[in-house]
Structures are given as C-alpha cells and as structure tokens.
Amino acid sequence: DAGVIQSPRHEVTEMGQEVTLRCKPISGHNSLFWYRQTMMRGLELLIYFNNNVPIDDSGMPEDRFSAKMPNASFSTLKIQPSEPRDSAVYFCASSLWTSGGGETQYFGPGTRLLVL
Amino acid sequence: AQSVTQLDSQVPVFEEAPVELRCNYSSSVSVYLFWYVQYPNQGLQLLLKYLSGSTLVKGINGFEAEFNKSQTSFHLRKPSVHISDTAEYFCAVIPSYQGAQKLVFGQGTRLTINP
Numbered sequence: 335d336a337g338v339i340q341s342p343r344h345e346v347t348e349m350g351q352e353v354t355l356r357c358k359p360i361s362g363h364n365s366l367f368w369y370r371q372t373m374m375r376g377l378e379l380l381i382y383f384n385n386n387v388p389i390d391d392s393g394m395p396e397d398r399f400s401a402k403m404p405n406a407s408f409s410t411l412k413i414q415p416s417e418p419r420d421s422a423v424y425f426c427a428s429s430l431w432t433s434g435g436g437e438t439q440y441f442g443p444g445t446r447l448l449v450l
Numbered sequence: 451a452q453s454v455t456q457l458d459s460q461v462p463v464f465e466e467a468p469v470e471l472r473c474n475y476s477s478s479v480s481v482y483l484f485w486y487v488q489y490p491n492q493g494l495q496l497l498l499k500y501l502s503g504s505t506l507v508k509g510i511n512g513f514e515a516e517f518n519k520s521q522t523s524f525h526l527r528k529p530s531v532h533i534s535d536t537a538e539y540f541c542a543v544i545p546s547y548q549g550a551q552k553l554v555f556g557q558g559t560r561l562t563i564n565p
Contacts, residue, residue, distance in 0.1 A: 338493070365551060377494075377540065377555040390552065425493055433548055436482040436501040441493035 336360075338442035340426050346448045352414040355445045358407055359428030367439060368401055368411050369425040377425075383409065384431055416449045423447070452477040452543050454556035462562045463531055471526040471559045473541030481543040483524040484553065485515055488538045497539070500524065501546075511535070536563045 339358040347353055359366050367382040381391040386403045394401070398417070403409040413420055423446050427439040457472040475481065482501050486494040498509025505517040515526045524541060541556040 367551075376557045379552055382551060384551075427494075429551075431551065435546055435548060435550055436499065436544065437551075438484075438496050438499065439553060441486075441495070443491075443493045 338426055338428055338440055340424075340442040340445050342445060343443065344446045344448075346450065347416055348450050349417055350415045351449075352412065353416045353420075353447060353449075355411040355424050355426075355447070357409045357411070357426030357442060359409070359426070360440055361407070363428035363430050363440075364406070365429045365431040365437070365439075366403060366409050367427040367429075368409070369427065369441075371423045371425060371444070372421075380411070413447075416447075418449045421447055421449050452481060452545065452554045454541050454543055454554055456539075456541055456556035456559045458559050459557065460560045460562065462564060464564050465533055466530050468529050469527065469531050469535075469561065471539050471541075471561065473524045473526065473556060475522050475524065475541070475543045477522075477543060477545070480546040482546050483515075483517060484542040484544070485509065485513070485524070485526050486540045486542060486555075487511075488540065488558075490537070494540060497526070531561075531563050533563050533565065535561060537561060 341356045368380040380393045381401045383403045401411045423444045425444045427441045429437040429439045453476045455474045463469045484499045485497040488494045498507045500507045500517045508514045538558045542553045
C-alpha cells in the first residue's frame with residue numbers, strides 16, 4: 335500500500351501568491367482530513383470530508399483557505415492569497431470510516447510551506 | 451469539548467532506560483484514546499489506541515499504555531528505549547459516540563534518547 339501521498343513536499347512562495355496542496359488518500363478510505371502543524375498552535379484540524387462531502391470546516395482559519403475533494407482519490411487545499419503566518423506543515427490523513435468509531439487516521443508525510 | 455494535556459514537552463532519556471510519557475485528558479463524554487509518533491520530517495504514525503476492554507494496551511515498537519478512567523490519564527511507557535525511538539509523541543482523544551471523527555491532540559512530547 336502506497337499510503338497517503340501529498341505533493342509538493344516543500345513549497346516556498348511569496349506573500350500574495352496562490353498555493354495549492356494536493357493529497358491522494360489510501361485507496362478504499364472514505365474519510366479525508368486536512369491538518370496544520372505549527373510550533374505555536376500544534377496540530378489543528380482544518381477540515382474533513384466523508385465520501386467526498388465536506389463535513390466540518392470550522393477549523394479553516396479564514397476565507398483565504400478552501401478545500402475540495404472532487405473524487406475519492408484526490409483532494410486539494412488552496413490558500414489564496416498566502417500570508418507569512420500561513421507558514422506551517424500541512425498534513426493530509428485518511429481513514430476508513432465506519433459507524434463503530436475510533437478509526438485510525440493514516441497521515442501523509444506533509445507539505446512544508448514557507449511564505450516569504 | 452475535549453482537551454489533552456501532555457505534561458512534559460521534552461523528555462531526555464539514556465538508551466536502554468525505561469520511559470513514561472504522560473497524558474491527561476478532559477472530556478464530559480466517554481472517549482477513545484490514541485498515541486501517535488512523529489519521526490523527524492515524517493507524518494504521524496499510530497502507536498496504539500484504546501477503544502474498550504483491557505485498560506493495558508500494547509502497541510508497536512514495544513510501547514504500551516494504560517488507560518486510567520478515574521485519573522483521566524493514558525500514559526505511554528516503554529521498558530527499554532533505543533536511539534531509534536527519538537521522535538515526537540502525541541496523545542489524542544476522540545468522543546466515543548457514533549459519528550465522532552475529530553481527533554483532539556495534545557501539544558506533543560519530544561523524546562530524546564542519549565547514548
């Protein structure tokens with residue numbers, strides 16, 4: 335199994351530019367999560383999808399952030415325009431969601447974003 | 451709402467010594483509990499989780515954790531650590547009611563193993 339795949343692994347951009355992060359979940363998984371990790375705030379859940387439908391986006395910091403999941407094997411997180419305070423590591427995770435609960439989330443390697 | 455407190459931000463330990471990483475949580479409802487490990491420049495990987503049953507849970511790489519409901523704790527232990535255990539460790543909780551999916555993480559404990 336290839337695991338969760340994220341691209342790019344590193345991104346350096348200038349303030350005001352658009353940034354698009356990409357994620358391919360594990361095949362067969364039906365839930366997808368986007369997290370942000372910073373030293374100051376730790377790991378924060380930004381948004382998650384079930385069966386390609388956004389369920390909870392209450393963690394998205396502001397309107398500059400948007401996420402889509404057009405199909406079961408691909409998701410994007412877009413920041414437009416980017417700001418220096420968006421610099422962080424962004425993780426994508428996926429799980430096989432069932433009614434039982436307690437499912438394991440499998441994390442990708444992350445995208446390290448630096449906004450200058 | 452749930453919250454997780456990892457009592458130590460950094461734990462230095464000598465190789466082959468035992469280690470305990472402490473985790474306390476707060477929740478008004480029953481929860482499931484998790485420990486994840488993050489090696490340098492990698493994503494998080496599940497070490498172990500408690501859903502129900504025996505309160506002593508064994509995980510990968512020789513780690514185990516004990517759920518203590520009265521103390522609302524889920525401490526992680528290993529009897530003898532290796533250099534390769536150097537990593538950041540995260541405790542997390544999620545409500546145990548049907549449909550809950552939002553993991554709440556602690557701030558992490560950085561475990562450093564010295565030779």
